[in-house]
Amino acid sequence: MKALLIYPLIPDTFWNFRHVLKFIRKKAAHVPLGLLTVAAMMPKDWEIKLVDMNAQHLSDATIQWADMVFIGAMIIQKESVQQIISRCRKMERVVVGGGPLFTSFPEVFEDVDHLILNEAEITLPPFLKDLQSGNLNRIYQNEERPNITMTPLPRWDLIDINTYASMAVQYSRGCPYNCEFCDIVYLNGREPRVKSNEQMLKEFDSLYNIGWRGSLFIVDDNFIGNRLQVKTLLRKLIPWQAARNFPFTLYTQATVNLALDEELMQLMTAAGFDS
Structure with a gap:
């Protein structure tokens, strides 16, 4: 499985310091910690790429490389998310959404193939199990609160830490x-x-x-x-x-x-x- 994890662009808001970061030679203020942690929960034999659109360009070739595209986003990133989904649709890629945006407004994203809602420690494992058996549901949702002492270390190897403030x-x-x-x-x-x-x-x-x-x-x-x-x-x-x-x-x-x-x-x- 080739999995592409995408962190969408953050617009010019409280969460974005794009216009001042050039003075310290950085591309983004904050790392996509959620996706880095989710990546650590994925099967060890998967090929994984992570693109943070706040720090790097998302090319069509990178999207075409993937079997599945996983998007993790906050509400403020909605516009960028919709653009990413549109691009993936044109290239006929399977799109999976998770994070606060999709959990808060799942009804908005009818064009997303699969939604992994709430906290990934609870909802990602059944998705992976069903993927292996070839019997995927569209929505994975569970309001149980996981024990985060079981949460793995983030996959820092998937990003260039020197591009972040x-x-x-x-x-x-x-x-x-x-x-x-x-x-x-x-x-x-x-x-x-x-x-x-x-x-x-x-x-x-x-x-x-x-x-x-x-x-x-x-x-x-x-x-x-x-x-x-x-x-x-x-x-x-x-x-x-x-x-x-x-x-x-x-x-x-x-x-x-x-x-x-x-x-x-x-x-x-x-x-x-x-x-």
Whole structure:
């Protein structure tokens, strides 16, 4: 199986820093962490290519190479997604969609062959099983929240890390709050689920070992959703960073009640967070 994973173009919004990236000689701000992680869940004997349209050109020849095209996207990428689907249709390629956009609006994408919705740890395995047996359904959907301690390391070998301003890791999914402007509770639930401390240190090791130094985005929508657990991680992360002369400058997203927890702020600062 030749699988092409595509991360669509992000328009000029909060998520896109295209016009300033040229000053630091980078092509994209953030890596397609979701697709890199999904790639690690695919069969080992598959040939896999990943094209991040924010960092590289998507050619017709690359689309024609693939047996299946997997698109992972946020809602903001809808316009680019529709253009990709149209191109794939003209070349008669099988299209598979997943991620927040397809999970939120599956009814919009009737021209997509297969939809792998919700969280891939739960819905990708039955898709792969049915693909092997030749009995695929169109929609794979399951609102069960997976244990993310089983989530594999991202496939960093599929991208050129030097074209990005920052790398990324994920520590938790879900948020205990219900802000009216946010869809995270719908996508990932209200109970924060976290990776183990050992698992996180392996993710840091993997980035360190491939030579990354600099900005590292912990992409959680609320890094402090489980404050007790995150403090245990930070106590492990501080000596890891110190032993390597602080190779990563960390930043993340968190609710404003962070300001009420002095210990947590001190731990984050000591671990290398600057924003």
